[in-house]
Amino acid sequence: MSGHPRLASGAAAAGAASGRRAARLSIKSVRRLYGELEAIRDVSFDVAEGEFLSVLGPSGCGKSTLLMMVAGLLNPSEGEIIINGDPVRGPRREIGVVFQSPLLLPWRNVLDNVLLPIEMLRLPRREYQERARALLDMAKIHDFAGRLPKELSGGMRQRVAICRALVHDPSILLMDEPFSALDALTRDEMGLELLRIWHHHRKTVIFVTHSIREAAFLSDRVLVMGRRPATVTRELAIELPRPRLIDMMEGDAFNHHVRILRKAIEASHET
């Protein structure tokens, strides 16, 4: 199963497995070159509506680059990315992005930080202010709406970043190792928080991570990426019931998935 660059058939099979949902997002034969260096080679996969997909791989394997191309911040050298039927030509309203660090503006309070996309999109503030507050409430940081970022902890700031990514009601949420910079305890907690928020607002999520456990715990499906050049080497559907509970991490089913993923990563190192 490993070493196959084209997983269109595999993706279709997984799509059928996850229900008859339409593909929200299609990545077709995407390739990314930096001069002569091939950073990403021939990546193709579909993501169904409302699906939580993880892209798992070691640091520097191009998964962040792939995400930036989906976000419209980078152009693929070859291939296409199609969202809701339209090819991606630049940043789009349907997308919300959460980065590794919260990237909050220090001179704005929490509420104004969350409302940044609304300003950039020139939408009426009044209408979205309620939504912003509701998001903060759901993320359990409503009391901090008027505070400055410097008054918040790392985990809380990342929650603000997640609210900001959701405020303009995107259909797709892109997350680039959003919990890597947090300590292990906060990280687990944030994973559960994310799932809880995701259950409220069912978005299509593409979650980039280098943590096998995180990928297995959070997602419906995991794509393993190898590096040099980066390509999808393995795809795994996660057969765990939802809602996910932290106890599942001790179960056989979960660890079975983890073993498969670990083997896949080791295999891609050897190629």
Next chain:
Amino acid sequence: MTALLALARRLGSLDWPLGATLALLLAWEVLVRALGVRSILLPPPSEILEVIVLRYDFLLANLWPSLYMTVFGFLLSVVGGVFIAILITYSAIVRKVLYPIIVISQVVPKISIAPLLIVWFGTGAISGLLLAFLIGFFPMTINAAAGFQAVDEDILKMARACMGSRWQIFRSIRLPHAMPYLFSGMKISITLAIIGVVVSEFVASQEGIGYLIKLAGGLLDTPLMMAAITVLSITGLLLYAIIAWVEGLVIYWQSPSFVEVAQGA
């Protein structure tokens, strides 16, 4: 109200330097009298104070023109500096052409062209204003450009992902980010503006505090000279303090930075 409290707190932390200064003045007073130093050489602080009080109208009459030119020259250098900094930030051509010139000119002592300005513009106030502007302009530009450009690349990525236009990114991100740099530049520029005005008046002028210092020197009236110097220093201190105070109000999200990217006369 909070602004006044902030000011009071700032002043409160001045009690040590204030105490040291008073001690120094006291020592000066005592030593000069005890050693019998002549006024023409080094007058005691009490005599300087006497001159300030007795001749305050003469001092103020000369202070005003210098003050006007300092403030106007400073404002021009701020506006000009920010404008050029924006051009540098957004135009690669401007950046490549102007920026090296601006940086190199930092090394050239601009006060050396004071006589040239007088040849061109006469001994009136305009020369002082121009010199103040020229000295203050370059550091302001460098600081402002640094502030606009030094934004974290990831924050710009985030803003573009939110579909921000260049103008929106400038107004909502680059400008607030640059505030500490701008105020740093302003503190440098106001200090240099005073120097520019006074030096221009030293070279040739008919009024101003620099002119008064030179006049007093010519008359060997050292107490008057030192009174003028004292008034000038206090004025400079006040101008700087005003900027620092405004900075405290504007930059509420971090402590005043001592970002000093460039300075030089």
